[in-house]
Amino acid sequence: MTEPNAVTRALIVVDVQVDFCEGGALGVEGGNDVARRIADLLGSDHGYSHVVATRDHHIDPGPHFSDEPDYVDRWPPHCVVGTPGQQFHPALLRAPFDAVFDKGSYEAAYSGFEGTIGGEPEGDTLAQWLGRHGVTAVDVCGIATDYCVRATATDAAREGFDTRVLGTLIAAVHPANVPGVVTELAEERVEWVA
Numbered sequence: 001m002t003e004p005n006a007v008t009r010a011l012i013v014v015d016v017q018v019d020f021c022e023g024g025a026l027g028v029e030g031g032n033d034v035a036r037r038i039a040d041l042l043g044s045d046h047g048y049s050h051v052v053a054t055r056d057h058h059i060d061p062g063p064h065f066s067d068e069p070d071y072v073d074r075w076p077p078h079c080v081v082g083t084p085g086q087q088f089h090p091a092l093l094r095a096p097f098d099a100v101f102d103k104g105s106y107e108a109a110y111s112g113f114e115g116t117i118g119g120e121p122e123g124d125t126l127a128q129w130l131g132r133h134g135v136t137a138v139d140v141c142g143i144a145t146d147y148c149v150r151a152t153a154t155d156a157a158r159e160g161f162d163t164r165v166l167g168t169l170i171a172a173v174h175p176a177n178v179p180g181v182v183t184e185l186a187e188e189r190v191e192w193v194a
């Protein structure tokens with residue numbers, strides 16, 4: 001029997017895709033290692049009630065793509081639907097995700113909470129799906145700490161989920177940003193698990 005206030009915690013795996021790992025179009029240092037360590041976690045008795053993933057899923061995201069990227073708002077083309085770079089990292093290709101949320105078809109989308117199943121406008125959003133499955137708390141891991149992990153964790157907290165970021169299972173575009181991200185997330189009541 002479930003306790004009335006029992007915490008049902010899900011794991012959100014953010015954007016662990018070929019293009020965001022070393023060798024990809026927008027490879028983040030440490031991405032391959034994060035992918036392998038998340039795969040190890042998923043292969044263990046991890047205790048999460050649900051495990052979901054998000055993917056960057058670009059068709060024509062406008063100025064999110066640039067020939068002159070600044071690596072802040074404008075990026076080299078990445079995670080284009082139908083290309084190998086958009087796929088999950090090979091370590092996670094067979095991961096038993098309960099649901100996958102695609103975001104960013106026609107605009108920049110850093111937060112997984114902007115995603116829907118299949119990237120379709122009528123698909124369940126991440127918040128709808130988690131709510132429907134009784135999830136009250138989430139752990140966030142993946143790529144990149146200072147962009148999509150930060151945005152996803154912020155939105156999770158604002159949606160009312162008890163939210164933690166798993167500091168050992170993330171990789172940053174700009175590692176110098178990380179202390180600021182930790183401070184910002186604390187202000188959003190996101191717990192940082194070192």
Ligand SMILES: [Zn+2]
Pocket residue numbers: 056058064078079104108109
């Ligand atoms: Zn993108």
